[in-house]
Amino acid sequence: MREAEISRPALGRIPMYLRFLKGLPPSIRNISSTVIAKELGLGEVQVRKDLGALCGSGKPKVGYQRSELIESLQAFMTGEKVNAVIIGAGRLGKALLDYTGFEDFGISVLSAFDEKISEGNLSEGGKPILPMTEFSEFCSNNNVGIGIIAVPSESAQSVCNIFYDNGIRLMWCFAPCQLYKPADAVIQYENLALSLAHLKMQIK
Amino acid sequence: MREAEISRPALGRIPMYLRFLKGLPPSIRNISSTVIAKELGLGEVQVRKDLGALCGSGKPKVGYQRSELIESLQAFMTGEKVNAVIIGAGRLGKALLDYTGFEDFGISVLSAFDEKISEGNLSEGGKPILPMTEFSEFCSNNNVGIGIIAVPSESAQSVCNIFYDNGIRLMWCFAPCQLYKPADAVIQYENLALSLAHLKMQIK
Numbered sequence: 001m002r003e004a005e006i007s008r009p010a011l012g013r014i015p016m017y018l019r020f021l022k023g024l025p026p027s028i029r030n031i032s033s034t035v036i037a038k039e040l041g042l043g044e045v046q047v048r049k050d051l052g053a054l055c056g057s058g059k060p061k062v063g064y065q066r067s068e069l070i071e072s073l074q075a076f077m078t079g080e081k082v083n084a085v086i087i088g089a090g091r092l093g094k095a096l097l098d099y100t101g102f103e104d105f106g107i108s109v110l111s112a113f114d115e116k117i118s119e120g121n122l123s124e125g126g127k128p129i130l131p132m133t134e135f136s137e138f139c140s141n142n143n144v145g146i147g148i149i150a151v152p153s154e155s156a157q158s159v160c161n162i163f164y165d166n167g168i169r170l171m172w173c174f175a176p177c178q179l180y181k182p183a184d185a186v187i188q189y190e191n192l193a194l195s196l197a198h199l200k201m202q203i204k
Numbered sequence: 205m206r207e208a209e210i211s212r213p214a215l216g217r218i219p220m221y222l223r224f225l226k227g228l229p230p231s232i233r234n235i236s237s238t239v240i241a242k243e244l245g246l247g248e249v250q251v252r253k254d255l256g257a258l259c260g261s262g263k264p265k266v267g268y269q270r271s272e273l274i275e276s277l278q279a280f281m282t283g284e285k286v287n288a289v290i291i292g293a294g295r296l297g298k299a300l301l302d303y304t305g306f307e308d309f310g311i312s313v314l315s316a317f318d319e320k321i322s323e324g325n326l327s328e329g330g331k332p333i334l335p336m337t338e339f340s341e342f343c344s345n346n347n348v349g350i351g352i353i354a355v356p357s358e359s360a361q362s363v364c365n366i367f368y369d370n371g372i373r374l375m376w377c378f379a380p381c382q383l384y385k386p387a388d389a390v391i392q393y394e395n396l397a398l399s400l401a402h403l404k405m406q407i408k
Contacts, residue, residue, distance in 0.1 A: 008402045012395060016382065082404050091299035091328070096396070098295055101380055105401035124295070145407060146400070172403050176305055178220065188403045191216060192394070193305035196350070198212045199376050199392045200286050200311055203349060 006076075010050045014077045015104070016040060017050070021070050032063030078106040083142055084172075087159045088150030089114035089129045092174060096148060098125030110142060112150075139166040146170045153177040160187070210280075214254045218281045219308070220244060221254070225274050236267030282310040287346055288376075291363045292354030293318035293333045296378060300352060302329030314346060316354075343370040350374045357381040364391070 020040055021031070037047040048057075051064065055072040058064040084102070086093045089112040097112045112123070115132040123129055130138065138144075147163035149156050149171055156175035163171055164185055171187045173179065176194070181187055224244055225235070241251040252261075255268065259276040262268040288306070290297045293316040301316045316327070319336040327333055334342065342348075351367035353360050353375055360379035367375055368389055375391045377383065380398070385391055 006405070008398065011401060011405075012398050015380065077401075079404065080407075082407065084400070091295070091302055095295035095299040099396065101397035102400055105397055105404065107397075107400055107404055146403065148400075170403055170406060172400055176219065186403070186406050188399065190396070190399055192300070192303065193309055193311075194212065194216050195392065195394055196288070196306055196311055196352075196376055197215060197281075197309035199350065199374055199390070200283065200309065201210070201215075202374060202390050203284075203286065 006053055010053065011077075013042070013050055014054070014073050018070065018073050018077070021066055021073070024066065029066055030063050031066050031069070032058060035063070077104065081106050081108065082145040083107075084109045084146035084148055085135075085138070085142075085144050085168075086112035086148040086150050087114070087132075087135070087162065088112070088148075088155075088174075089117065090150065093148075093150035094123055094129070096150060097123050097127050097129070100125075107146070109148070110144070111138065113138075135162065136166055139168070144168055146172060149173040149175055151175060160185075210257055214257065215281075217246070217254055218258070218277050222274065222277050222281070225270055225277070228270065233270055234267050235270055235273070236262060239267070281308065285310050285312065286349040287311075288313045288350035288352055289339075289342070289346075289348050289372075290316040290352040290354050291318070291336075291339070291366065292316070292352075292359075293321065294354065297352075297354035298327055298333075300354060301327050301331050301333070304329075311350070313352070314348070315342065317342075339366065340370055343372070348372055350376060353377040353379055355379060364389075 017036065020036065033048045033051055034044055037044040054076050055064065055069055084107055086097055086109065093112045097109055102109055111128040111130055113130050113132050113135050117129065117131050120128055120130045145168070147168040149159050151159050153175040156173060156177050157179055160171060160179045160181060164182060169185050171185065173187055173189050176191050179187055221240065224240065237252045237255055238248055241248040258280050259268065259273055288311055290301055290313065297316045301313055306313055315332040315334055317334050317336050317339050321333065321335050324332055324334045349372070351372040353363050355363050357379040360377060360381050361383055364375060364383045364385060368386060373389050375389065377391055377393050378396070380395050383391055
């Protein structure tokens with residue numbers, strides 16, 4: 001429940017807080033949000049709000065106990081473990097499959113599936129790339145919470161349907177399209193071209 | 205100048221408007237924002253605002269001339285052509301190099317560079333992957349406006365500096381880190397792990 005109240009930017013600052021707190025000399029046992037804000041060049045109100053939402057408020061005059069703060073931030077960032085799978089094992093799908101940054105947030109990308117392959121093989125990072133015929137069985141045997149759509153737009157709707165039919169309600173879609181979905185599914189779109197186009201607009 | 209006033213979500217709706225307008229039967233020569241909104245399931249105020257910012261307002265009772273509307277939307281979306289280069293030719297760098305969606309927004313990703321290779325070769329999509337020793341010369345010969353940082357966090361700052369020293373002021377960074385930059389550089393961060401973590405939070 002508490003998690004829902006944390007904004008995406010706040011979530012993004014947790015790794016920065018953790019790096020800073022872990023890097024302090026061992027003699028520092030307590031630290032205030034004022035000091036953290038100053039050292040990281042952030043607004044004091046923002047830091048107080050972030051840490052308040054994540055770890056409760058610090059003690060007046062003393063601040064937070066450093067080890068406790070590290071522990072709560074770490075626990076929050078990892079959260080409950082969730083398994084994800086990818087459909088689409090082209091360059092993007094493979095890049096996502098072997099990307100190591102998801103584990104920090106408690107997300108394991110288990111495998112990628114592709115209808116263009118007929119026999120399972122391993123990615124460069126050693127993860128399974130499997131034919132679509134094995135998809136349903138894989139989902140039954142593993143507790144898959146998130147489906148990643150890494151196919152071209154024209155196949156994205158059928159992949160979305162396959163995820164849904166296999167019980168997956170959260171999807172992350174890299175195809176630049178709009179999908180029809182049942183009310184209880186959540187689709188988050190990641191449009192890389194649009195991101196880059198937005199940056200381009202800042203050319204003076 | 206006008207471009208700066210368009211929000212990122214509005215930019216993201218342009219492809220949808222274009223698909224819809226191009227798909228209408230030839231007999232339809234004029235169309236109102238009311239009809240567009242209804243057909244696309246968008247708010248009328250939003251559509252009027254988007255199209256007003258991009259193409260001026262339609263004529264009362266008549267709406268927009270379809271062919272003109274398509275032309276302005278297309279021109280806006282493509283904008284001026286800009287060249288981009290990537291440093292880091294790992295899986296992510298290669299996926300970005302061969303991704304075809306950037307051209308729609310007038311962005312050509314010309315090549316990727318990597319210090320781990322000593323001889324140039326081609327990507328699967330046929331684009332050059334070059335050693336870092338050729339980077340400066342390449343930038344002098346091509347008008348490069350955007351630099352894409354696709355290296356691990358620990359190398360991202362030095363890549364940022366290299367882009368800057370070669371006259372590149374707009375950067376798109378995939379490494380999950382915070383970079384120091386001169387005031388006239390713009391860095392847009394793309395944190396994929398954070399995106400997925402945000403989706404994960406919506407598990408009920």
